[in-house]
Amino acid sequence: MPIDAERVRPAVLLNPLAGDPTDADSHIGGPMLWPIDDPWPHCDGSAHDPSSGGEPFVGAVQLYRRDFPELPFPDGTDVLQVFLCTLHHDLPNGYGPDVRLVWRDSTTVFELIEEEPEPSEQVEQYVPTVNVLEPIRFAEHGDKVSGGTKIGGWTAWSGPVEFPCVRCGAVQRQTLSLATHEPSGEDVEWEFGDAGNLNVLTCPEDVTHPVAVYVD
Numbered sequence: 001m002p003i004d005a006e007r008v009r010p011a012v013l014l015n016p017l018a019g020d021p022t023d024a025d026s027h028i029g030g031p032m033l034w035p036i037d038d039p040w041p042h043c044d045g046s047a048h049d050p051s052s053g054g055e056p057f058v059g060a061v062q063l064y065r066r067d068f069p070e071l072p073f074p075d076g077t078d079v080l081q082v083f084l085c086t087l088h089h090d091l092p093n094g095y096g097p098d099v100r101l102v103w104r105d106s107t108t109v110f111e112l113i114e115e116e117p118e119p120s121e122q123v124e125q126y127v128p129t130v131n132v133l134e135p136i137r138f139a140e141h142g143d144k145v146s147g148g149t150k151i152g153g154w155t156a157w158s159g160p161v162e163f164p165c166v167r168c169g170a171v172q173r174q175t176l177s178l179a180t181h182e183p184s185g186e187d188v189e190w191e192f193g194d195a196g197n198l199n200v201l202t203c204p205e206d207v208t209h210p211v212a213v214y215v216d
């Protein structure tokens with residue numbers, strides 16, 4: 001693994017707190033800003049363990065650019081929507097939910113979906129409670145990695161790992177980490193791995209390239 005010269009990276013703890021967000025808010029587990037004429041994301045079921053049918057993804061996290069300008073929003077987008085397929089999927093180092101990112105322009109959404117589709121079955125440990133976010137910005141040192149839900153910063157690797165982008169080969173970068181336990185003690189009540197984190201890495205060249213998902 002090449003030595004990373006920049007040992008300090010900006011990071012934002014999302015700091016979730018139980019609340020009642022709307023689709024116009026940044027949140028975990030709340031309603032998504034989803035247009036009525038856009039097909040809701042579905043999992044094809046091919047990576048399920050054990051294999052079962054395709055299920056709708058579940059809206060897990062929504063982050064507006066006005067609240068989280070640190071995220072690598074592509075031009076013309078202002079909200080990141082994170083979806084989970086809440087069934088066990090085989091991941092590089094174990095299993096966890098599958099992750100889908102949607103980078104959206106909220107100003108083009110006029111008529112919303114009436115009801116978000118619900119999966120016929122879910123693994124309870126991957127289903128979040130409903131939370132608003134009270135972000136805390138900090139500089140994260142590579143040797144002292146926060147275990148909370150955050151954007152940016154470092155991945156709490158149990159060993160040195162790099163994920164090259166399957167599309168272009170660039171080394172992917174830590175973008176979002178969803179945590180079993182929050183520093184505040186106000187957990188979202190989902191659990192990843194052995195009380196660990198679900199880390200989502202994106203391509204630094206193009207965030208619409210396929211993400212890497214790693215449970216630590």
Ligand SMILES: [Zn+2]
Pocket residue numbers: 043044045047048055085086087089098
């Ligand atoms: Zn799935």
Ligand SMILES: [Zn+2]
Pocket residue numbers: 165166167168169170203204205206209
């Ligand atoms: Zn790429």
